[in-house]
Amino acid sequence: MATESLISFKSFDGSTLTVSLASPSSFKSAVIVIHEIFGITDYIKNVTRRLANLGYLAIAPNLYSRRADVLTETNIVTVMRKFWSIPPERRSDPSAIRDFMSGLNPVERTVVEELVLGREATEERMVKDIEATYNYIKDAYKPSKVGIIGFCMGGGLSFEALTRLPLDAGVIYYGRAPRNLDDVSKIKAAILAIYAGEDTAINQGIPDLMRAIIKYKPRFEMVLYPGTYHAFATEGGPSYNETAAKDAWERTVNFFKKYLG
Numbered sequence: 001m002a003t004e005s006l007i008s009f010k011s012f013d014g015s016t017l018t019v020s021l022a023s024p025s026s027f028k029s030a031v032i033v034i035h036e037i038f039g040i041t042d043y044i045k046n047v048t049r050r051l052a053n054l055g056y057l058a059i060a061p062n063l064y065s066r067r068a069d070v071l072t073e074t075n076i077v078t079v080m081r082k083f084w085s086i087p088p089e090r091r092s093d094p095s096a097i098r099d100f101m102s103g104l105n106p107v108e109r110t111v112v113e114e115l116v117l118g119r120e121a122t123e124e125r126m127v128k129d130i131e132a133t134y135n136y137i138k139d140a141y142k143p144s145k146v147g148i149i150g151f152c153m154g155g156g157l158s159f160e161a162l163t164r165l166p167l168d169a170g171v172i173y174y175g176r177a178p179r180n181l182d183d184v185s186k187i188k189a190a191i192l193a194i195y196a197g198e199d200t201a202i203n204q205g206i207p208d209l210m211r212a213i214i215k216y217k218p219r220f221e222m223v224l225y226p227g228t229y230h231a232f233a234t235e236g237g238p239s240y241n242e243t244a245a246k247d248a249w250e251r252t253v254n255f256f257k258k259y260l261g
Helices: 042-053 073-084 094-102 106-117 119-141 153-162 181-186 206-216 242-260
Strands: 003-010 016-023 029-034 057-061 145-151 169-173 190-198 220-229
Touching (some): 029 119, 029 242, 042 057, 042 145, 119 153, 145 153, 169 242, 181 206
Parallel strands (some): 169 190
C-alpha cells in the first residue's frame, strides 16, 4: 500500500505550494499529477494512489495554494457552471462579461478574474509552479525518470511544461496544445495525447498541433474516443464514460511502463 501525505515547499516566487504525495515503499521514477480546473479533487487523489500502487512516486501540486481560501472546488464549480451558461459565442463579449460579473459576489468575482479573465497569466504562474515541483522532486527524491500527467486544464499545463522541462514522458488528457506551437520543437519527452470525440473547444486545436508534430517530430501517440465528451475519465463527473476511461487508463499505464520503467 502506498503512503499518502501532504507536504509543502517554496515555489519560484517564495510562495508555499502544498502538494498531495503518494509514495510506494520503493520507487525509481516519479510522476507529477496536474489537476483539472476544480483543483485537488477526490479523482486527482485517486490518480496519485493508482500511480503509487504501480510503483511510482506520485506528487500532485495544488496550483491554487496561494488562494486556497477562495479557489475551492465548491466555489469553482459554482462559478464555472454560471459562466458556462453564457452561450459560447458570447463568452468573450465584454458586455456579456460585465453583465455576468455584476451578478457575482466578491469571492465569485475573484474566481472569474483568476480562471477566466486572467487565465493566461494564471496559467503562466502555474507552469512555473510545475517547474518548481519538478526541481523539488529531483532534489528531494532523486528519481531516475520523471513523467507528468494532466487532465483538462491540467492537460494543457502539462503540455506546456513538456516544452520547458527535461521530462521523460507526458500523458495529456484532453488538454490544449502549447500556446506557441513552435515550442513543440523543445519537447524531449514521449507524449501520449488522449482526446474526447465530442470536445469542440479542445479538438479545434488538433490540426495545428498535428502540423507542429509532423514538423518537429517528437515521440507522439494519440487516441480519440468517438462519442465521448470532455472529462470523460473523471469518475463521478457528468461526462464519465466507463469504457473509454478504463481503456485510456490502460494505455496510460502501458505508456508509463514503456518510458518510465
